[in-house]
Amino acid sequence: MSKSLQCQLCDAVATVHLTQIVQGKVHKVHYCEACASKGGATDAAVFQLAEAVTAATTQPTITCPTCRFNDLEFRRTGRLGCPDCWPVFLEALQELLVKVQHRLQHVGRAPVGTLAVGQLRHRLHEAKTEMEMAIAHEDYESAARLRDEIAQLLTQIPES
Amino acid sequence: MTVQDILAAENELTHLLGAQQAIVLSTRIRLARNLEGYPFPGWAKPAQRQEIAQKCWEALEKLPRFKKGHFLKMNELSDMDRAVLVERHLVSKELASGKSGAAVISRDQTCSVMINEEDHLRIQVVKAGWHLRGTWNIAEQLDDALSASLKIAFSDQLGYLTACPTNVGTGLRASAMVHLPGLCLGRQMEKVTRALNQDGLAVRGWLGEGTEAAGNIFQISNQQTLGLSEEAILKRLGGWIKVLVEQEWNARRKLAEEEGARFVDRLARSLGILRHAHLLTSAESMNMLSHLRMACDMGCLPEANRHLIDRLMIEGQPAHIQARQGKECESEKRDSIRANAVREALATFPEVVPPTL
Numbered sequence: 001m002s003k004s005l006q007c008q009l010c011d012a013v014a015t016v017h018l019t020q021i022v023q024g025k026v027h028k029v030h031y032c033e034a035c036a037s038k039g040g041a042t043d044a045a046v047f048q049l050a051e052a053v054t055a056a057t058t059q060p061t062i063t064c065p066t067c068r069f070n071d072l073e074f075r076r077t078g079r080l081g082c083p084d085c086w087p088v089f090l091e092a093l094q095e096l097l098v099k100v101q102h103r104l105q106h107v108g109r110a111p112v113g114t115l116a117v118g119q120l121r122h123r124l125h126e127a128k129t130e131m132e133m134a135i136a137h138e139d140y141e142s143a144a145r146l147r148d149e150i151a152q153l154l155t156q157i158p159e160s
Numbered sequence: 161m162t163v164q165d166i167l168a169a170e171n172e173l174t175h176l177l178g179a180q181q182a183i184v185l186s187t188r189i190r191l192a193r194n195l196e197g198y199p200f201p202g203w204a205k206p207a208q209r210q211e212i213a214q215k216c217w218e219a220l221e222k223l224p225r226f227k228k229g230h231f232l233k234m235n236e237l238s239d240m241d242r243a244v245l246v247e248r249h250l251v252s253k254e255l256a257s258g259k260s261g262a263a264v265i266s267r268d269q270t271c272s273v274m275i276n277e278e279d280h281l282r283i284q285v286v287k288a289g290w291h292l293r294g295t296w297n298i299a300e301q302l303d304d305a306l307s308a309s310l311k312i313a314f315s316d317q318l319g320y321l322t323a324c325p326t327n328v329g330t331g332l333r334a335s336a337m338v339h340l341p342g343l344c345l346g347r348q349m350e351k352v353t354r355a356l357n358q359d360g361l362a363v364r365g366w367l368g369e370g371t372e373a374a375g376n377i378f379q380i381s382n383q384q385t386l387g388l389s390e391e392a393i394l395k396r397l398g399g400w401i402k403v404l405v406e407q408e409w410n411a412r413r414k415l416a417e418e419e420g421a422r423f424v425d426r427l428a429r430s431l432g433i434l435r436h437a438h439l440l441t442s443a444e445s446m447n448m449l450s451h452l453r454m455a456c457d458m459g460c461l462p463e464a465n466r467h468l469i470d471r472l473m474i475e476g477q478p479a480h481i482q483a484r485q486g487k488e489c490e491s492e493k494r495d496s497i498r499a500n501a502v503r504e505a506l507a508t509f510p511e512v513v514p515p516t517l
Binding site: 067069073077078079080081082083086087090093096097100101102103104105106107108109110111112113114116117118119 | 194196197198199200202203278300303304307308312313314315316317318319320321323324325326328329330332383384385386387388389390391392
């Protein structure tokens, strides 16, 4: 993966990359969003270009129906607006989540009184694979234990 | 004045003699939780934030662990008091700078809950020394007790829903504060950090994110919160801390062996300077106290003196000094007060002797 470029005006990561052609010569500039929106210091041409770039992204493409939080806000803060934002933004966040979390299915505790059906299904799937493996390796003791676990899981998962 | 009470009270990290350990200073568990049906604090309107705070506050008041605890609203505290709480790791910088949050701290200062920080609730449990299991058990109990009276935002697929994608899932950040002068002096920290990073653990300075490792103290914590069970997260951290402790001991033994008199000389000089200096900056005192802590671990100074060094490290921080004085003071004045306190505390320390390990 290529190294992220640094903004030419501050230490932030550059997210606005502009190429200008002035009198036949190519000039490349790299700014972070904050510096780009300030107009890249003195260069009027950059200012106009930066404006065009930011103008293109001033319309939110995802908005949470519950709290009206949108993707532009997320880009600004890196945080979501409310618990209901999660299903709304999940698809857009998929890549980021895989990068920071590696996996997309929660395994672990749940609030008191909550039956974590997704987890049970996930475990059921795992246990089935493990049982097949155990049988293939003629490890019948493990296979029997897994068979019991699968039966137990099936009683816990409500039929959809 | 409750922050003064916190400063005056004897607690795990500054006074509990028996619990202090070589290398691991403290173990910490943090759980991020949010209420269903409310925007996260950063997006909530002031009235909503107040409603959230009210609900959380009421739920916390009912818990036996917070009986006679400290219930603190950030907007009612002075800048200095808030800075003291940050230095004690009882609240985060973010909560302290926001002014609209609150914190509830148990009387023994082992449990604290931040309200309206990045998430509605940040449950934190800290114990001196290495006590991952014990710390986790308390956090789990607190979490269960709170989720019995508050409707917590949870999804089957994503677990506990948090404001930031880096906390979603278990919402668990488990960490250990470790003192690694041997690895630092042996210039092995970079290698160690890389190995930890590769296995999904973060290495930070003493005051958390973006801070320097003053006094050779590092905070090691899990990065991944989704797709790993709490058990797996704790196990991974536990495994690495065990390795780190071993490597630190090896590094210290190697240094002592290779450097011989120079090793003892370094520790003895630190004691000499601390015992006689009239001006000590925070960084200088932290680094020299780090040498003394290592000396206590290795039998160069009595082990029983270690808790005093930990206390000097905590109480020598800028806001702690100013709070003791009851007023803000210039940095040179702080350096002088710090030096006086250290001189006084170390006056009865015996001489540094060669290591027994």
